[in-house]
Amino acid sequence: MSSNQQNIILKTEGLTKHYGGVRALQDADFSLTEGEHVAIVGDNGAGKSTFIRQVTGVEIPTSGNIYFDGNLVDFKTPADAKEAGIETVYQNLALADDLDVPSNIFLGKEETYFNLGPFSFLNEKKMYKKSIDVLAKTGIKIPNLKIAMSNMSGGQRQCVAVSRSAGFASKLIIMDEPTAALGVQETSQVENIIKNLKEHGIPLIVISHNLRQVFDLVDKIWVFRQGKIVGCVETSKSSTNEIVSLITGVKLGVEEEASFI
Amino acid sequence: MIQAQKNFKSWYKKLPPEFNIFLVLLGMALLFEILGWIFVGQSFLINKRRLIIMILQVSVIGIIAVGVTQVIIMAGIDLSGGSLVALSAIVAASLAQNSTYSKAVFPHLTDLPFLIPVIAGIGAGLIAGFINGSLIARTGIPAFIATLGMLVSARGAAAWYNNGKPVSFLSDEFTNLGQGAWPVAIFLTVALVFHILMRYTKYGKHTYAIGSNEEAARVAGINIKRHKIIVYSIAGALSGLAGVVTASRAMSAQAGMGMMYELDAISAAVIGGTSLFGGRGRITGTLIGVLILGVITSGFVFLRINAYYQDMVKGAIIVGAVILDQYRNKKLKNKDKDI
Numbered sequence: 067m068s069s070n071q072q073n074i075i076l077k078t079e080g081l082t083k084h085y086g087g088v089r090a091l092q093d094a095d096f097s098l099t100e101g102e103h104v105a106i107v108g109d110n111g112a113g114k115s116t117f118i119r120q121v122t123g124v125e126i127p128t129s130g131n132i133y134f135d136g137n138l139v140d141f142k143t144p145a146d147a148k149e150a151g152i153e154t155v156y157q158n159l160a161l162a163d164d165l166d167v168p169s170n171i172f173l174g175k176e177e178t179y180f181n182l183g184p185f186s187f188l189n190e191k192k193m194y195k196k197s198i199d200v201l202a203k204t205g206i207k208i209p210n211l212k213i214a215m216s217n218m219s220g221g222q223r224q225c226v227a228v229s230r231s232a233g234f235a236s237k238l239i240i241m242d243e244p245t246a247a248l249g250v251q252e253t254s255q256v257e258n259i260i261k262n263l264k265e266h267g268i269p270l271i272v273i274s275h276n277l278r279q280v281f282d283l284v285d286k287i288w289v290f291r292q293g294k295i296v297g298c299v300e301t302s303k304s305s306t307n308e309i310v311s312l313i314t315g316v317k318l319g320v321e322e323e324a325s326f327i
Numbered sequence: 328m329i330q331a332q333k334n335f336k337s338w339y340k341k342l343p344p345e346f347n348i349f350l351v352l353l354g355m356a357l358l359f360e361i362l363g364w365i366f367v368g369q370s371f372l373i374n375k376r377r378l379i380i381m382i383l384q385v386s387v388i389g390i391i392a393v394g395v396t397q398v399i400i401m402a403g404i405d406l407s408g409g410s411l412v413a414l415s416a417i418v419a420a421s422l423a424q425n426s427t428y429s430k431a432v433f434p435h436l437t438d439l440p441f442l443i444p445v446i447a448g449i450g451a452g453l454i455a456g457f458i459n460g461s462l463i464a465r466t467g468i469p470a471f472i473a474t475l476g477m478l479v480s481a482r483g484a485a486a487w488y489n490n491g492k493p494v495s496f497l498s499d500e501f502t503n504l505g506q507g508a509w510p511v512a513i514f515l516t517v518a519l520v521f522h523i524l525m526r527y528t529k530y531g532k533h534t535y536a537i538g539s540n541e542e543a544a545r546v547a548g549i550n551i552k553r554h555k556i557i558v559y560s561i562a563g564a565l566s567g568l569a570g571v572v573t574a575s576r577a578m579s580a581q582a583g584m585g586m587m588y589e590l591d592a593i594s595a596a597v598i599g600g601t602s603l604f605g606g607r608g609r610i611t612g613t614l615i616g617v618l619i620l621g622v623i624t625s626g627f628v629f630l631r632i633n634a635y636y637q638d639m640v641k642g643a644i645i646v647g648a649v650i651l652d653q654y655r656n657k658k659l660k661n662k663d664k665d666i
Contacts, residue, residue, distance in 0.1 A: 124546060145548035160546050162539035164606035165532075173536055174547035176529050184530040184557060 073100045074133070075238060075269050076121070081130035083116050090116040092293045094130070098238070101267040103260070105280040108290030108313055114273045117290070118242055122154045123147035135237060145174070151237030155227050155244055167211040168197040171230045200233030201225075206255060221252035232259050239263060240271045245279065257283060277306050291315055345612045348600055352619050359626035371629055379508065385621035386514035387412070387569045387576075387585075389614070391592035393521045394565030396613045399596050400525070401558050402538040402605025403470040407459060407477035408566045408592050411452045412585025413485040415570030419448030419501075420494040420580035428496035432489055441500040448571035449564050455481055456563015460556035470559075478589065486582035495579035505576030513572060514617075517565065522610040534558060538605025594641065595620055598648045602655075619644070 074097055081094040091113040098104055106114045120127040123141030132139050134150055141147045147154075161170050172193045178186035197211055206225040208218070215223055224244065231239050241260075245253040260283055263270055274280050280287060281301055289297040289312040297312045310316075339346075356372055363371040372378070391408040398405045421432040423444035431437050455477055462473040503509070525531035533554050536544040545551050569588070574580040599616030601608025620641070627637040 122546075143548070143550075144546045145550070148548045154546065156546060160540070160543040162536040162543050162606070164539040165535060169532060169536070173532075173544065174549050176532060178529060182528075184528070184533070184554070185524065186529045187527050188529060188532060190527075 074098070075100050075102075075135060076271075077133040078117075078121070079131045079133075081117070081120055081132065082128045083113075083120055083125065084128045089293050091120065091127075094295050096288065096295065098269055098271065101264075101269055102286065103264055103270045103272070103284040104286040104288060105284040106271060106273045106288050106290060107275070107277070107280060107309060111292075112290040112313075113293040114290050115242055116293075118154070118240055118271070118273065121147070122152055122240060148174070153231035153234060153236045153239045155231050155239075155241040161215050161223060161227055163216040164214050166214055167201075167208060167226055168193040170215060170226055171197045171200060171233065173230075175234075200229050221248050221255075224248055224252065225255060228256055228259055232263060236268070238269050238271070242273045243275070244272065245274070245276065253279075277309060280309075281306065289313055343611070344600055345609065345615055348598065348612060348615050348619070352615050352622065355619065355622050355626070359622065359629065362626075362630055366630060371626065377625060377629070379511070381621045381625040382511050382514075382618070383508070384624060385591075385595075385617050386510040387573050388588055388591045388595060388620065389514040389617040390517050390569040390572065391566050391588055392595040392613050392617055393517050393610060394562035395589070395592045396596040396599070396601050396608055396610060397521065397525060397531075397534055397558055398470075398562045399593070399601045399603060400538045400605060400608045401534045401555065402541070403463065403555070403559070404474060404593070404603075405456075405459065405559065405562045406471065406474040406589050406593075407455065407481055407563070408569070408589035409585040409587055410478045410481035410485065410589075411455050411563060411566035412570040412573055412588055413580075413582050414455065414481045414488070415448040415451040415567035416574035416577075416580035416584050417485050417488050417494055417570075417582060418451040419444040419571045420497055420574045421489065422447050423497045423501035423574075424494070425496045425498055431496070432494055438498060441498065441504065444501055445504070445571050448574070449567040452567020452570060453560055453564040456560040456566070457556065459563060460559030463559065464552040464555040482582065485584075488582075491582060493579050493581035494574075497575070497578055502575045502578045505572055505574070505578075510572050510576060513568070517568070518610055518614050525610055530557075535606055538607075540606075591620060594645045594648075597645060597652065600652075602652050603649065604652075 076096070076098040078094055078096045081091060081096070082089075083091040094113070094117055096117070106117065108114050116125075119125040121132060123144045123146050126142065132141070134152070139150060141150070144154075162173060165173070168190070176186075177189040177192045177196070179189050180186065194211065201208060206222075206229055208222055208226070215226070218226075224247075228241065228244055231241070244256050248256065257279065260270060260272065270284075272280075272284065284301055287299050287301060287304065287309060288295060289299070289309060291313060296315070299308065299312075359371040363369060391412070395405050395408060422436055422439055423441065424431040424433075424437050426437040428437075459470075459474050459477050462468060462476075463470050525534065533544065533549050536547070536549060537551060537554060541551065570585065573584055577584070595616035596608065596613045597603065597616070598619055599608070599612030599614070601612060623637060623641060623644075627634065
């Protein structure tokens with residue numbers, strides 16, 4: 067199917083995922099237009115991460131369709147999604163702790179001198195230089211790129227994970243809780259990266275618990291509750307009150323819950 | 328004083344991680360040297376013959392250890408090495424017999440060029456390794472169990488192959504491969520090739536990545552299943568090569584060959600700093616680990632100490648190496664928490 071609206075980049079129809087008897091995601095109809103930045107919010111266990119895992123090929127949906135860039139897609143592995151142009155920053159960082167920064171940034175897409183399949187020789191110089199460029203673009207400073215990730219602070223690690231995705235201009239970037247467990251300064255660095263992406267017109271989906279951040283950064287907010295999409299609101303026409311009530315399922319007018327702000 | 332300490336620390340940090348284990352090797356050699364002068368009245372190290380034998384007797388273990396090292400770096404394990412030595416030795420030998428011998432295993436396949444038994448032996452190991460890898464990658468059973476199964480089955484297959492009888496009367500062309508310093512040359516070549524593969528190629532990088540964080544490697548788009556199968560296949564092929572060398576060195580093959588070699592190979596890798604948790608380790612470390620095993624064996628023979636003590640000491644060294652590894656690992660993890 068080619069979508070009616072030319073500018074829809076990602077669309078899901080009836081996306082459903084069951085883990086045995088657990089209905090983690092039910093009939094999710096989602097859409098994202100080109101250049102748009104949206105946030106996915108919801109309580110723990112609302113199905114946010116599950117939704118992301120289906121879209122990025124980490125898991126295979128129980129049922130439903132995913133359209134990406136105008137085509138019906140069927141990602142079997144994360145590599146398929148990556149090849150199609152979806153870059154993802156995972157909640158658990160997904161870094162190889164024993165490897166250094168360039169190795170992590172180029173993991174799975176290494177630069178080589180000439181192609182000998184798995185036995186291709188790595189072009190470490192090129193990867194090192196490009197890593198510096200990628201990190202510079204995101205404004206992150208890491209003094210020594212040649213040490214193992216396990217020797218770095220949580221903020222540095224997160225910045226590497228984020229810039230790994232953001233550095234490779236692609237059709238869609240997805241970030242799962244990119245600023246959880248980060249300090250104030252590091253959070254603003256990541257937010258700068260996101261704003262930078264907006265300027266470049268690269269669409270983004272961000273999962274966040276931080277409503278202040280969400281209102282600051284994105285155009286639209288999708289609210290998940292108990293495995294279902296319960297609402298989609300434009301940031302400019304909404305308030306934290308409305309979002310909180312959607313998240314918790316309580317009617318409007320309820321007191322703001324401090325933990326969400 | 329403090330400045331000197333700092334200087335030492337930064338100097339020490341710049342050294343390759345194998346430095347510690349190299350000191351152990353040096354210390355052991357010196358210990359045997361001193362004991363040699365006291366108890367035997369001659370030098371341990373200044374003896375060309377002894378040094379050659381020292382490396383010669385561990386080169387077969389070394390070839391297996393190189394294969395096992397890359398498996399352990401990938402956070403796997405391969406217990407089938409010793410049995411694959413027996414299986415591939417017997418397969419290779421059966422195709423390397425002289426036509427002068429009337430009871431050859433394959434009477435029509437005698438006096439073949441030496442490359443045919445060599446390839447057959449390596450091939451037998453490769454197939455067994457492929458089965459190991461496929462079982463682990465496709466069924467998801469622990470590597471320990473899959474390769475334990477192969478350890479038992481391959482030994483059985485080696486006995487079944489010629490009804491438990493040894494295979495001998497091998498061609499000179501084939502047995503030449505195991506004479507003189509050839510096994511040492513083969514071992515060092517294998518070590519060099521795999522040092523380059525692990526350090527400078529995509530193959531090596533992905534092996535480390537999978538051992539370090541399999542989930543991260545998967546979401547980064549690395550084909551984990553394919554990579555595991557390749558790594559285990561190569562480990563099997565190297566055990567096969569070790570079997571070929573063993574058969575040509577012994578000028579015969581039988582199903583009891585290579586008993587416990589897998590444990591020596593794993594020991595060499597672990598002593599050399601390869602982490603059983605995966606993600607860390609280098610071929611150079613394994614090379615030193617293999618040499619340490621060689622020094623222990625030669626040293627005990629040299630001092631005419633009962634061989635039982637040798638095994639006891641070896642066991643203690645292995646356990647010590649793993650304790651050290653665990654300690655290092657904990658230190659790394661605690662560091663994470665601090666930040």
